[in-house]
Amino acid sequence: xxxxxxxxxxxxxxxxxxxxxxxxxxxxxxxxxxxxxxxxxxxxxxxxxxxxxxxxxxxxxxxxxxxxxxxxxxxxxxxxxxxxxxxxxxxxxxxxxxxxxxxxxxxxxxxxxxxxxxxxxxxxxxxxxxxxxxxxxxxxxxxxxxxxxxxxxxxxxxxxxxxxxxxxxxxxxxxxxxxxxxxxxxxxxxxxxxxxxxxxxxxxxxxxxxxxxxxxxxxxxxxxxxxxxxxxxxxxxxxxxxxxxxxxxxxxxxxxxxxxxxxxxxxxxxxxxxxxxxxxxxxxxxxxxxxxxxxxxxxxxxxxxxxxxxxxxxxxxxxxxxxxxxxxxxxxxxxxxxxxxxxxxxxxxxxxxxxxxxxxxxxxxxx
Amino acid sequence: xxxxxxxxxxxxxxxxxxxxxxxxxxxxxxxxxxxxxxxxxxxxxxxxxxxxxxxxxxxxxxxxxxxxxxxxxxxxxxxxxxxxxxxxxxxxxxxxxxxxxxxxxxxxxxxxxxxxxxxxxxxxxxxxxxxxxxxxxxxxxxxxxxxxxxxxxxxxxxxxxxxxxxxxxxxxxxxxxxxxxxxxxxxxxxxxxxxxxxxxxxxxxxxxxxxxxxxxxxxxxxxxxxxxxxxxxxxxxxxxxxxxxxxxxxxxxxxxxxxxxxxxxxxxxxxxxxxxxxxxxxxxxxxxxxxxxxxxxxxxxxxxxxxxxxxxxxxxxxxxxxxxxxxxxxxxxxxxxxxxxxxxxxxxxxxxxxxxxxxxxxxxxxx
Numbered sequence: 022x023x024x025x026x027x028x029x030x031x032x033x034x035x036x037x038x039x040x041x042x043x044x045x046x047x048x049x050x051x052x053x054x055x056x057x058x059x060x061x062x063x064x065x066x067x068x069x070x071x072x073x074x075x076x077x078x079x080x081x082x083x084x085x086x087x088x089x090x091x092x093x094x095x096x097x098x099x100x101x102x103x104x105x106x107x108x109x110x111x112x113x114x115x116x117x118x119x120x121x122x123x124x125x126x127x128x129x130x131x132x133x134x135x136x137x138x139x140x141x142x143x144x145x146x147x148x149x150x151x152x153x154x155x156x157x158x159x160x161x162x163x164x165x166x167x168x169x170x171x172x173x174x175x176x177x178x179x180x181x182x183x184x185x186x187x188x189x190x191x192x193x194x195x196x197x198x199x200x201x202x203x204x205x206x207x208x209x210x211x212x213x214x215x216x217x218x219x220x221x222x223x224x225x226x227x228x229x230x231x232x233x234x235x236x237x238x239x240x241x242x243x244x245x246x247x248x249x250x251x252x253x254x255x256x257x258x259x260x261x262x263x264x265x266x267x268x269x270x271x272x273x274x275x276x277x278x279x280x281x282x283x284x285x286x287x288x289x290x291x292x293x294x295x296x297x298x299x300x301x302x303x304x305x306x307x308x309x310x311x312x313x314x315x316x317x318x319x320x321x322x323x324x325x326x327x328x329x330x331x332x333x334x335x336x337x338x339x340x341x342x343x344x345x346x347x348x349x350x351x352x353x354x355x356x357x358x359x360x361x362x363x364x365x366x367x368x369x370x371x372x373x374x375x376x377x378x379x380x381x382x383x384x385x386x387x388x
Numbered sequence: 389x390x391x392x393x394x395x396x397x398x399x400x401x402x403x404x405x406x407x408x409x410x411x412x413x414x415x416x417x418x419x420x421x422x423x424x425x426x427x428x429x430x431x432x433x434x435x436x437x438x439x440x441x442x443x444x445x446x447x448x449x450x451x452x453x454x455x456x457x458x459x460x461x462x463x464x465x466x467x468x469x470x471x472x473x474x475x476x477x478x479x480x481x482x483x484x485x486x487x488x489x490x491x492x493x494x495x496x497x498x499x500x501x502x503x504x505x506x507x508x509x510x511x512x513x514x515x516x517x518x519x520x521x522x523x524x525x526x527x528x529x530x531x532x533x534x535x536x537x538x539x540x541x542x543x544x545x546x547x548x549x550x551x552x553x554x555x556x557x558x559x560x561x562x563x564x565x566x567x568x569x570x571x572x573x574x575x576x577x578x579x580x581x582x583x584x585x586x587x588x589x590x591x592x593x594x595x596x597x598x599x600x601x602x603x604x605x606x607x608x609x610x611x612x613x614x615x616x617x618x619x620x621x622x623x624x625x626x627x628x629x630x631x632x633x634x635x636x637x638x639x640x641x642x643x644x645x646x647x648x649x650x651x652x653x654x655x656x657x658x659x660x661x662x663x664x665x666x667x668x669x670x671x672x673x674x675x676x677x678x679x680x681x682x683x684x685x686x687x688x689x690x691x692x693x694x695x696x697x698x699x700x701x702x703x704x705x706x707x708x709x710x711x712x713x714x715x716x717x718x719x720x721x722x723x724x725x726x727x728x729x730x731x732x733x734x735x736x737x738x739x740x741x742x743x744x745x746x747x748x749x750x751x752x753x754x755x
Contacts, residue, residue: 045709329740338727342412342754344741346730348718353729360705360722362729363713373696374711387709 030157031134032076033121034068036085036093037108038140041375042305042368045359046337049388052089054139055096058309065097068139075150076135082124084108084117103260109269115283116275118230119241119248120268126234126252127259133161135231136280142312144299152197156231156294159191159199163292166240167231168202168285170224170293171300176214179302181226181281182206184217189292202291205281224293227300230280237284244287251275305368306352310335324355335365359387397524398501399443400488401435403452403460404475405507408742409672409735412726413704416755419456421506422463425676432464435506442517443502449491451475451484470627476636482650483642485597486608486615487635493601493619494626500528503597503647509679511666519564523598523661526558526566530659533607534598535569535652537591537660538667543581546669548593548648549573551584556659569658572648591660594667597647604651611654618642672735673719677702691722702732726754 040053047053054065062070065083072081079101085093087107094102106124108117118136125132135153143149156167170183185200205226209217217223232240242249251271258267285291303309310321320328324338329346336343336353343355352368354361361371378384407420414420421432429437432450439448446468452460454474461469473491475484485503492499502520510516523534537550552567572593576584584590599607609616618638625634652658670676677688687695691705696713703710703720710722719735721728728738745751 045711327741327744329737329744330734340727341725342745342751343727344412344729346728346737346741347734348729348731351715351729353727355707355722355727358708358725360707360710360720360727361713362711362715362718362720364715367697367714370696370713374694374713377694377696378709384709 027076027154027157029129029131029133029161030076031080031082031121031125031129031132032072032137032153033082033084033118033125033134034065034137034139035114035117036065036068036083036139037089037111037117040140041372043354044371044375044378045361045387046339046354046356048357049088050092054085055089055092058303059142059312063096065093065139066099068137069097069099071137071143071146071149075154079104082106082121082134084121086111108272109265110273111277112272112275113277114228114280115245115248115278116251116272118237118280118284119251119275120255120272122234122237122241123252123255124259126238127256130234131161133157133231133233135229137229140302140304141227142299142301142303146298148298149296151195152294152296152298153229153231155191155193155195155197155199158193158195159292159294160231160233160236162193163191164236164239164290165189165191165232166236166284166288166291167199168291168293169227169229169231169296170200171227171296171298173218173223173225176211176218177225178208178211178214179304181208182214182217182223183226183293185222185224185293191292198295200293200295202293205285224295225300226281227296229296230285231294236290240284240288240290245278245283247275248283305371306335306354307365307368333365357387394443394521394524396496396498396500396528397443398447398449398488398492398496398499399439399504399520400449400451400485400492400501401432401504401506402481402484403432403435403450403506404456404478404484407507408739410721411738411742411745412728412754413706413721413723415724416455417459421452422456422459425670426509426679430463432460432506433466435504436464436466438504438510438513438516442521446471449473449488449501451488453478475639476632477640478644479639479642480644481595481647482612482615482645483618483639485604485647485651486618486642487622487639489601489604489608490619490622491626493605494623497601498528500524500598500600503595505595507669507671508594509666509668509670509676513665515665516663518562519661519663519665520596520598522558522560522562522564522566525560525562526659526661527598527600527603529560530558531603531606531657532556532558532599533603533651533655533658534566535658535660536594536596536598536663537567538594538663538665540585540590540592543578543585544592545575545578545581546671548575549581549584549590550593550660552589552591552660558659565662567660567662569652569660572652591662592667593648594663596663597652598661603657607651607655607657612645612650614642615650672738673702673721674732674735700732724754 036054040047090107184203186203189199258264319333322336325342326336327344331345338355403421407414457474551570553570556566625631686700689703692709693703694711698712705722707722
């Protein structure tokens with residue numbers, strides 16, 4: 022489904038997190054998106070690969086922390102170095118979207134772009150690409166903000182939801198259904214989530230969006246005018262020697278606020294594309310392991326690992342050998358001389374160890 | 389209690405094992421006796437230190453495997469290098485005692501010696517030294533084989549027992565009671581052990597013995613004549629350039645048999661000295677940990693270890709950091725880039741991992 026619209030299409034991958042829950046494999050210098058968690062390719066490279074045939078390489082932008090720009094360029098050689106943009110401070114997703122909008126607008130005033138993440142595992146990539154492509158076409162020819170809703174497979178309490186209203190005809194030849202959005206809702210409790218699924222009107226909020234630079238800037242002007250001003254101020258400096266200074270000056274004062282809160286919960290021109298491809302957050306080791314092959318006893322291992330009477334463990338070892346005897350449902354990660362051991366159901370709490378290490382001057386080299 | 393007898397006293401520390409249960413801290417090149425499990429000093433050095441004031445340094449012999457002689461000398465600088473004797477092949481304790489008897493006899497035909505191990509933790513060292521000293525004196529002036537029996541503190545099923553008969557007067561001025569030995573018995577079941585303790589006649593078999601070179605050779609002549617012949621053949625070569633060749637020629641054909649089975653269960657001139665000092669085998673990590681300080685949650689840690697909601701674990705780490713979250717009663721050992729994790733009650737099975745590694749050509753460097 023080639024389209025002239027796609028000549029103006031950009032993809033922006035948000036890759037600014039640190040992924041503390043993957044410590045000690047993840048560190049400040051080697052965050053989750055630069056890890057090969059699910060395949061030989063890093064999470065960022067997998068996000069990049071998914072765009073194959075949809076957006077040309079030179080129009081794939083990556084937004085990350087300024088201190089990760091070099092590591093990102095080194096780890097993902099397919100990216101153009103000038104397309105890896107470092108945020109001088111952390112300012113959450115609304116500021117990141119505004120920064121992306123400024124770069125896209127400067128390069129192509131008719132530009133449309135999708136906002137993607139490197140945090141998820143996806144399948145059915147043809148469907149994914151059809152969905153994003155349709156989103157780009159709808160966003161190019163309508164003054165709407167497109168969100169990608171994922172067809173829920175179970176009443177998850179880990180995701181926010183998008184409630185849809187009437188169907189939306191964007192005037193585009195596509196098999197992907199679009200709906201007007203009634204509202205965005207936060208992560209629900211189990212009972213509420215079950216109710217959502219029964220209505221058939223709720224989709225998971227994937228954090229993926231598609232819009233034109235013009236539409237998103239107009240929406241910022243209406244709901245967060247300082248972000249529209251930031252875009253206007255930054256545009257003339259894009260791809261000039263003055264960019265870094267202009268970015269530093271304009272970005273630092275911005276409020277830390279998510280794009281959901283800044284725009285999606287306020288704008289009334291939001292439409293949702295049905296995402297029927299498989300999609301899952303892989304926020305901690307047990308979720309990663311769900312997507313990796315296990316041995317007969319349910320152990321997922323990587324590296325040199327020996328098991329004896331051990332079942333349903335996740336063991337990653339970059340060391341000489343990790344041997345486990347008689348344990349179950351543990352996460353064991355050895356990387357760079359540091360070892361983490363916790364039950365699977367405490368894998369969220371790895372973050373607490375990282376927080377503790379950050380507070381300890383002796384342990385900064387482990388982060 | 390100085391005595392002219394002690395001018396003929398030697399101490400022989402048997403230090404030939406590998407301590408597989410302490411892998412990966414213990415390896416073929418760095419066996420248990422060369423590890424600092426209980427203090428800054430190695431187990432072998434602690435055994436050596438216990439002899440302070442009892443036997444002069446130059447009469448402390450260590451028997452170990454030939455391949456461990458260099459490491460032993462390097463690790464225990466207080467030992468005289470010529471007193472570290474390498475067994476060319478592994479032949480169990482009867483052959484080791486015969487080898488020790490040959491060296492002692494060659495150096496001093498009136499020599500008496502105690503057989504000690506480096507495998508145990510001991511307290512009340514003044515009492516220990518009194519006991520050994522009395523044993524040396526009794527052995528010097530009587531044709532008996534002295535065994536050191538430990539006053540049992542509980543009906544252990546992990547130790548063999550010595551059953552005593554009448555008291556024995558060795559004609560020596562000592563406060564340590566001696567008894568004639570009725571029999572040696574193997575490790576009992578719990579009920580049998582409880583019965584033993586009720587009689588008041590049973591002591592733990594410590595594996596520590598005292599005898600003169602002459603008496604033990606005579607006993608070998610009666611019960612294992614090939615070992616008496618081995619002593620006679622070896623004596624002329626001791627402390628000559630021909631020792632290694634003579635040892636290799638004589639030692640290799642010897643049967644693998646324990647001193648308990650070769651002599652102690654057969655000889656009728658055995659007496660037991662009551663050992664009232666504290667003594668414990670430390671054969672695996674939980675037993676070692678019993679002798680080390682724990683934090684408020686019962687965790688025994690060494691090295692860089694971080695714990696969160698974790699209780700009663702043993703964690704040793706020579707790496708950058710080992711972090712445990714929400715686990716209980718685990719043994720975690722990280723050494724030389726290898727990691728072991730098992731529940732405390734599976735600590736015996738570490739040996740199985742080592743056996744598995746031995747069978748795997750890829751893992752020889754881990755042993």
